[in-house]
Amino acid sequence: MQLSSLDVTTGNSEVLIVLPAFNEADSVAQVVRSARSVFPTAEILVVDDGSTDSTAEIAKGVGATVISHPFNLGYGAALQTGYKYAVRKGYDYLIQMDADGQHEPGCAPNLLRAVQADGLDVAIGSRFLGESPFRAEVGRRLGMALFRAIVSVVTGQKISDPTSGFQALGKKAFKYCTTGIFPMDYPDADVVITLHRAGFRIGEVPVIMYANENGKSMHQGLRPIYYLLKMMLSIFVTLLRGRGAEGQ
């Protein structure tokens, strides 16, 4: 797959790169530098979600804008802080990626192109469409397959990686996500369904993802069970709610 950079300041459009981070002191500097090499003029925002290590200091040291939560709020809340910042600063586009180095920044321009030029409101980076060396463990793969099936049936379109956090969003979409519809912990398949029902155009772009070198994951211990139950409930109530009118 050919990777290319993109002039992200064409016309009046500007893009914000958002990296939610929790105790990612080991990887955040490299991720910021990689993102900067792909988007030399874009603002890179690291949302430090109450880290107990030096994530914030390191990110500032490599030139990122850093917003530090006073305490840990959750991955979803950290993303939402990024959305709120983007709205506040008047950004037109936003790219979100993990600060642990799992997402290949070189794939981000393709995501951005999908929302800038291809008419999408949300472009999801799918590891299954690209040549990702990363393979999750069996339990995680089963969960992903389950939510993939549910999302595909509910939205009527094939979405191969609805749990991917590597995404690009247009202004309307990330502004919508600053409201109460956005979960604090795991914004995944339920958000995809919510956005679809609110009328946003969602598509996928192949991306490359790597295994987490530190072996850390937000899905550890008993959390996968909670995640599964919570996601099923969230999807169920999302279907019970009316179609969101705020989207379009």
Add this chain to the structure above:
Amino acid sequence: MLERQRIFAIFVALVLMLLIVELVRRRKLREEYAWVWLLVGTVIISLAISQTLLVFVTRLVGAVTPTSTAFFLGLIFLLLLSVHYSVKISHLVDQIKNLAQDVAILETEIDDLLKKAKMDASQDIAPKGADVRPLASDTDERHPSASEGRR
């Protein structure tokens, strides 16, 4: 219900109600949460005094003895109270999350503004080697343009 049980129930209800009033008086409990406990005390006293009412409820729920009814009603009440607190907590969590996000964003903006203010202040200081002329004193020479303006 035995007479002793009835008296004890009334005593406990009265103590509860007095405790609630005292907590509100000391501002340790908000009025909006106090009324439900006063209502509980009132219900306990009502059921303790009126054997007929308790027997009616016992038959209604299909219990065997009035004592079972009292325990059952107590459990239902605690269950509903827990749901109520879960709703309240959910709302509070949302409020705290929004506050924390706003505080974090504002802190970053304040830091940016302070940095810019420092940079602006350092740029206002004249660079070394510049031709800096002393200002004229009040009694002697005046700046030509100023004195011309006054004529």
